[in-house]
Amino acid sequence: MESEAASPIVVLVRPQLGRNIGTTARAMLNFGVTRLRLVAPRDGWPNPDAGPAASGADEVLAGAEVFPTVDAAVADCTHVYATTVRKRGLIKRVVTPEEAARETHMRGGRTAILFGAEATGLDNDEVGRAQEILTVPVNPDFSSLNLAQAVILCAYEWSRHADLPRAEPLEPPAPQTEVDGLVGQLDEALETAGYYRVESRAPAARRTLRSLLTRPGYTAQEVRTLRGIISSLTR
Amino acid sequence: MESEAASPIVVLVRPQLGRNIGTTARAMLNFGVTRLRLVAPRDGWPNPDAGPAASGADEVLAGAEVFPTVDAAVADCTHVYATTVRKRGLIKRVVTPEEAARETHMRGGRTAILFGAEATGLDNDEVGRAQEILTVPVNPDFSSLNLAQAVILCAYEWSRHADLPRAEPLEPPAPQTEVDGLVGQLDEALETAGYYRVESRAPAARRTLRSLLTRPGYTAQEVRTLRGIISSLTR
Known part of the structure; x- marks a missing residue:
């Protein structure tokens, strides 16, 4: 229950393709992150392309909440990260997915992670709503993360720092x-x-x-x- | 150069869709992993669906090497991981992507990571070729990683540990x-x-x-x- 409370809320801001909303839901559920919010999805909601792409992560889609603005989507959150690929001229602390995950667990409260639209990312006003910037440390010569990939790395890190049950112990060595x-x-x-x-x-x-x-x-x-x-x- | 030497080789075993080979290349290059090997790709190689899905990671596709068997693909490798989702009745150490990344850097030598076909994964003989099993610790109630997602998590972890100081090389395992x-x-x-x-x-x-x-x-x-x-x- 504790980790449920600490599980971050994934907020997709102006997502364009239903398919990407579905693959995001799938990426989230793989690591036990279940709360999805959509801000002004381009093609409305529900979107018939989302379900097939979710490969069974229907509970995440069914629970998705829709908001008209970023402000409304994060109104009840105590900490907000804005994901960006490139550096901005903004004076904010920049953290990695690992740091964000660690701090999300330690801080408790309700954390949101904002992900921008596929083509354009978050605009400066939207980034301005966040306490911190979350940047995945990708190859500087090739940074081409799609939405679900950025989400899966954040969800993976969150899960890695939760105390999920570990794999069964191996059979021990002989005396x-x-x-x-x-x-x-x-x-x-x-x-x-x-x-x-x-x-x-x-x-x-x-x-x-x-x-x-x-x-x-x-x-x-x-x-x-x-x-x-x-x-x-x-x- | 040093980290280039230690960068793992991604081996896709009997991959089915060219599209997935492309998204794998993209996932790899985001984290600076460039060496791709294909074992008996179902639709031959090159595959016209791979390029568009790679979103610009063309250098990875251009350098891909094709082999008829897993044996041939890992013949020059000193350490081999087999990725599996489910537990097998095999007595092998099971490591997380993080442990594998850390140890790959420390061990040096040439490391391969085997990824099975989309639908079926690796068979027991193929897993038997590996020293260790690599399992991504996914949600036990929903484990639905696609190929590129499994690859990106391994590449991300490798990249995340790339700046660690190298240990003195032990004598490497035999090819x-x-x-x-x-x-x-x-x-x-x-x-x-x-x-x-x-x-x-x-x-x-x-x-x-x-x-x-x-x-x-x-x-x-x-x-x-x-x-x-x-x-x-x-x-």
């Missing part, structure tokens, strides 16, 4: 004693096969061998497989 | 083709020894074996040692 058994079996097999023919080098060779089999952190099952392989080769 | 040689030698030895006695289980056993030898990231010297061991046991 050292089982690795020892494997090393011992291989050592014996190699001894029999005459692998250690130069007596003086045998200790170094044994160390190498142990290291080769210890470093990977093989699981108990993997150790058994390797022992089976050695048995098979020496039968 | 994949040398690991292939090791796997091939062991496979032959086991075949001769009758290890694959239950025919129906042979493919799974082979995958396990490949995974056991790929995951540790053995150096060229270690691969030679292991080959010597097998030769010794089968002489």
Whole structure:
């Protein structure tokens, strides 16, 4: 619930294509960001092109709220970021998506992120409504983020800093004693096969061998497989 | 130059739509990742739909290399990540895009990231070629990343970590083709020894074996040692 409260509101300002509204919804939901607001969408709302492009993120579209102006869209927000690609002659702090995400979580309250129209971005008045500017640090020689890509990077960062459940732990490595058994079996097999023919080098060779089999952190099952392989080769 | 050397190679495996190859190139170049390889693109290469979707990232498309198999595409790579959405029954370390980016920079060498076909992803054999699995931590209730979105998150993370100081290089892992040689030698030895006695289980056993030898990231010297061991046991 806490992270729901802190989840930023994505505000698309004068979006042109319904398709881009759909791909934005999809990008958001991938990272658990669900609140979408539209300011004066060019082709009205709802837009029949949005649904197919959302690839199942219908709940985001269904919950989208429409406002006539940026002011109205952010009236209930306690912090507003304006996304821009290029630097503006505005005296505002510029943050990365990561900094914005971190601070959104820490600050709490209701945060909005403004994204401008596809072709033109936000105008200076709209940027002026924001406390801070959010700029994705793209390649200076090629900055061509589309709307959904800019949104997904912000949503990804927000999610990355929420305490989402992490992946299941891997199966743990086998206890050292089982690795020892494997090393011992291989050592014996190699001894029999005459692998250690130069007596003086045998200790170094044994160390190498142990290291080769210890470093990977093989699981108990993997150790058994390797022992089976050695048995098979020496039968 | 240093970061150019460490920049990962994006490998699209059996990509279906030219449009998606184009949006992938665009996503890459936004974050300065330029090396693209295509494995058996469904509609051949070049593909007339790629260029318009790349929105100007033509240099990435022009430099794309085509390979018939994943093996060939990663033969000169020292570390391979396989991207997957769902968990697999494979014992491999699973990393996030951030961890992969950080480690790619620190490890040096030539890193490849495999992305599967749009509809089906990578198959188990293809995942078996990789040292580690890269999974974007998406919303468990809605995981619907398209190809370019998965790529942009990896490229973004790589770029975000590009200014980190490099660690002293460890001895790099052997190129994949040398690991292939090791796997091939062991496979032959086991075949001769009758290890694959239950025919129906042979493919799974082979995958396990490949995974056991790929995951540790053995150096060229270690691969030679292991080959010597097998030769010794089968002489």
